[in-house]
Amino acid sequence: MQIGQFITEMKTTKETVRYYIDEQLLAPEKMNGRYEFTKIEQNEFENIRELRDMGLPIRIIKQIKTNKDFCGTKRQWESNLTIIDTELSRVELELEKLNNEKLALIFVREALKSRL
Incomplete structure (x- = not known):
């Protein structure tokens, strides 16, 4: 097509x-x-x-696609596991950053409310 x-x-x-x-x-x-x-x-x-x-960037998808050359092998699984572990770590850091931003905003909101 x-x-x-x-x-x-x-x-x-x-x-x-x-x-x-x-x-x-x-x-x-x-x-x-x-x-x-x-x-x-x-x-x-x-x-x-x-x-x-899943939120994976193109560069990671390219790495995963490269691993398809070893499809169904331990090498592919280990490589993909490393990729996923790295991405999970990145997401955890991002979540922590977002949570800190949320707490800061809540603090500011409460301070503003107390002035009203």
């Missing part, structure tokens, strides 16, 4: 698809100057979407 049909079926935008192609996350064949998408690209797109929904 061509890009228009792919976009419709995947409920996405041309910009998103082109970005994923530029980032080498999708690799459709090019025939007569047009991209041709197969079930493989549909599956890849769904995988990318699931990983993005």
Whole structure:
């Protein structure tokens, strides 16, 4: 299928698809100057979407995709586990930062309320 049909079926935008192609996350064949998408690209797109929904950045998704070369092996699992552990640590730090911001805002709110 061509890009228009792919976009419709995947409920996405041309910009998103082109970005994923530029980032080498999708690799459709090019025939007569047009991209041709197969079930493989549909599956890849769904995988990318699931990983993005988890909040993973493109650079991490690229690392995970690289690990697919060792699909189903201990090496892949260990590498992906390291990636996920690193991302969990990043999220924990972000949550801590957000919680500190929340506490500061609550403090300021309470101070303002006491002046009213």
